[in-house]
Amino acid sequence: MKNYELLINGEWVGTDWKQYEVINPATTKPIASVPYGGEKEAKQAVDAAAEAFTMWKKKTAQERCDILYRWYELVKENEEEIAKLMTEEQGKPLAEALGEVRYANAYIQWYAEEGKRVYGETIPASAPDKRMLVLRQPIGVVAAITPWNFPAAMITRKIAPALAVGCTAVLKPASQTPLTAIKLVEYAEQAGVPKGVLNIVTGSAREIGGAWTKDRRVRKLTFTGSTEVGKQLMKESADTMKKVSLELGGHAPFIVLKDADLDVAVTGVLASKFRNAGQTCICTNRVYVHQDIEAQFVSAVADKVKEMKVGNGLDQQTTIGPMIDENAVDKVNEHVEDARAKGAIIETGGQRIAGDGYYYAPTVMSGVTDDMQCMSEETFGPLLPIATFTDVDDAITRANDTPFGLAAYVFTTNLSEAFYVSEALEYGIIGLNDGGPSAAQAPFGGWKESGTGREGGRQGMEDYLETKYISIKL
Ligand code: ADP
Numbered sequence: 001m002k003n004y005e006l007l008i009n010g011e012w013v014g015t016d017w018k019q020y021e022v023i024n025p026a027t028t029k030p031i032a033s034v035p036y037g038g039e040k041e042a043k044q045a046v047d048a049a050a051e052a053f054t055m056w057k058k059k060t061a062q063e064r065c066d067i068l069y070r071w072y073e074l075v076k077e078n079e080e081e082i083a084k085l086m087t088e089e090q091g092k093p094l095a096e097a098l099g100e101v102r103y104a105n106a107y108i109q110w111y112a113e114e115g116k117r118v119y120g121e122t123i124p125a126s127a128p129d130k131r132m133l134v135l136r137q138p139i140g141v142v143a144a145i146t147p148w149n150f151p152a153a154m155i156t157r158k159i160a161p162a163l164a165v166g167c168t169a170v171l172k173p174a175s176q177t178p179l180t181a182i183k184l185v186e187y188a189e190q191a192g193v194p195k196g197v198l199n200i201v202t203g204s205a206r207e208i209g210g211a212w213t214k215d216r217r218v219r220k221l222t223f224t225g226s227t228e229v230g231k232q233l234m235k236e237s238a239d240t241m242k243k244v245s246l247e248l249g250g251h252a253p254f255i256v257l258k259d260a261d262l263d264v265a266v267t268g269v270l271a272s273k274f275r276n277a278g279q280t281c282i283c284t285n286r287v288y289v290h291q292d293i294e295a296q297f298v299s300a301v302a303d304k305v306k307e308m309k310v311g312n313g314l315d316q317q318t319t320i321g322p323m324i325d326e327n328a329v330d331k332v333n334e335h336v337e338d339a340r341a342k343g344a345i346i347e348t349g350g351q352r353i354a355g356d357g358y359y360y361a362p363t364v365m366s367g368v369t370d371d372m373q374c375m376s377e378e379t380f381g382p383l384l385p386i387a388t389f390t391d392v393d394d395a396i397t398r399a400n401d402t403p404f405g406l407a408a409y410v411f412t413t414n415l416s417e418a419f420y421v422s423e424a425l426e427y428g429i430i431g432l433n434d435g436g437p438s439a440a441q442a443p444f445g446g447w448k449e450s451g452t453g454r455e456g457g458r459q460g461m462e463d464y465l466e467t468k469y470i471s472i473k474l
Contacts, residue, residue: 001021004033006041006200006202007185007189007200008199009045017203023089024091025321026088026313028356028357034179035203036204037207038207038208039207039208046211048195049142049169049170049217050217053138056163056197057137057167061116062116065111067191068115069108069109071193074190075184079101080098082152083097083101085180086151089151089177091321091358092277093319094316096275096313104155111460111461112160114458115165118136118461120133120135131472132470132471133469135470137465138464138466139219141170142158142219144158144171145205145212145233146158146172146181146224146225147224150276151174151179154224158245161464163193163197165461167464168197169197169198172201172208181202182200209236213236214236214239215240219242220243221237221242221245222455224247224281226249227249244452244453245445245452247450247455248450250281250450252407253284253285254269254284254411256293257421260293269301269384270301270304270435274320274362277323278332278380282437282438284409285385286368287384288389297386298366298386302347308320310353323360323382328381331381335372336350338374342372346363348362349362349383360381364384366386368387392417399425400425404448405427406445406450406451407428407431408429409435427447428450438456443456443457443459444460
C-alpha cells in the first residue's frame with residue numbers, strides 16, 4: 001500500500017505525520033494512506049501561499065498561463081493513470097472517471113487562455129482635470145475545500161482560475177478522495193507552478209477548515225460540499241470578511257411537458273440521474289411528468305435502468321459503480337422505504353446489493369407524491385422518483401418550492417413553453433432538453449441555499465479578483 005505525501009511550500013512532506021487510510025468503495029478495502037494534517041500544517045500552507053503571492057501576482061499573465069497550459073498538457077498525457085486512481089478511491093466507472101479527468105482538464109485549458117483577459121476600465125471622468133481608472137487585481141491567498149464526488153473537476157475549476165489571475169492557493173480535498181488531488185498537484189508542480197503557489201493539506205476537515213477561515217491572510221474561501229458545512233464556513237468567514245464562493249446542495253426538478261420528445265427526455269433523465277451513481281449536486285432529484293405521457297415515460301425509463309450493470313468501476317461492463325460509503329447507501333434506502341410506505345410503486349431496483357462494496361440498485365419509482373422524503377431532501381444516490389402534473393404552472397410552483405436552487409431541467413419541443421418555464425424556474429442552471437449542462441466555459445452555481453458565486457466561464461474568474469478604482473487629479 002502506497003503512502004502518499006503532500007506538497008507544502010514546494011516540499012513533499014507528511015511521512016512523519018499521523019496517517020489515515022483511503023478506502024476503495026467497490027471493495028471496502030484500504031488502497032493507500034495519506035498524511036492526517038491539522039491546524040499546524042494548515043497554517044504552514046498559508047505561510048507558504050502568502051509568501052509566494054508577492055512573487056506570483058507580479059508575473060505576467062502570459063507567464064502564469066504558460067505554466068497552466070503545461071499543467072493541462074501533463075494531465076492530458078496522464079489521463080488514464082489519473083482516471084484509474086479516481087475509480088479506485090471514488091468508485092465511478094472507469095469511462096466516467098476518464099470523462100471527468102477530461103472535463104476537469106478543460107478548466108485548466110480554458111483558464112490558461114482566459115487568464116490573459118483580466119481587463120480593467122477607464123471611466124469618463126467627473127471633472128476635466130480628472131482621470132478615472134479601474135484595475136482588477138488578484139484577491140490574495142485562496143483556500144479551496146472540495147468534495148469527493150468529482151475528485152478532479154471540483155479542484156481544477158477553483159485552482160485554475162485562481163492561479164491564472166495571480167492568486168496562490170491552499171487546498172484540502174475530501175478525506176475520501178485525496179489521491180486524485182495529490183496526483184493533480186504533482187503534475188502542477190512538474191508543470192512549473194513555483195513553490196508555495198499551490199499547497200495541499202489532507203486530514204482533519206474541522207481543524208484545517210477552521211485554521212483557514214480564521215486566518216486573515218486567506219482572502220477568499222471557495223467550497224463545494226454540503227449546505228450544512230457551507231453555512232458553517234460562511235459564518236466562520238464573517239469575522240475576517242472573506243469573500244466566499246459556495247457551491248452547495250441541490251434538489252433538481254426535471255419537468256417533462258406533454259409535447260416533449262420522449263426519447264430525448266429519457267436520454268436526458270438517465271444522464272442526469274444516474275451519472276456517478278446519482279452522486280452529483282445537479283443530479284435530477286425528482287421528475288414531474290405530464291399525466292398524459294406518464295405511462296410511456298415510466299416504462300421507457302425503467303426498461304433502460306434495468307439494463308444498467310452495477311459493479312466495480314474497474315470492470316469494463318460496469319455502468320453504475322458503488323456509492324461512496326455506507327451512510328450514502330443508508331440515505332437512499334431510507335428515501336426508498338419512506339416512499340414505499342407512503343404508496344410509491346417500485347418500477348425497478350429498490351434494494352441494497354449484498355456483498356462487499358457500497359452498492360444500491362438503480363431505482364425508479366412512480367406514483368410519487370410531494371409528501372415523500374425524496375421530494376424535498378437531497379437523495380444523492382441512484383433513486384429516480386416520478387410524480388405527475390397536469391397544469392404547467394402547478395409544476396413550476398412545485399419545482400420552485402424548495403430552499404435549493406442549483407439546477408433544473410425542462411423537456412419540451414414548444415419554444416414558447418421552453419422560455420416560459422426556463423424563465424420561471426428559480427435556479428442557477430437550466431438544462432433545456434439537456435441532461436448534462438456543465439461546461440468549463442459556462443457559469444455554474446446556485447440560487448437560494450444552493451450557494452453563492454459562480455465557477456467556470458468568465459464569471460468563474462471574477463470570484464478571484466478584487467476591484468481597485470484609481471482617481472487621478474491631473
Ligand atoms: P459531502 O456530503 O460532500 O461529504 P461535506 O460538506 O461533508 O460534503 O464535505 C465537503 C468537504 O468539506 C470535504 O472536503 C470535507 O472534508 C470538508 N468539511 C467537512 N466538514 C468541514 C468543516 N467543519 N470545516 C471545513 N471543512 C469541512
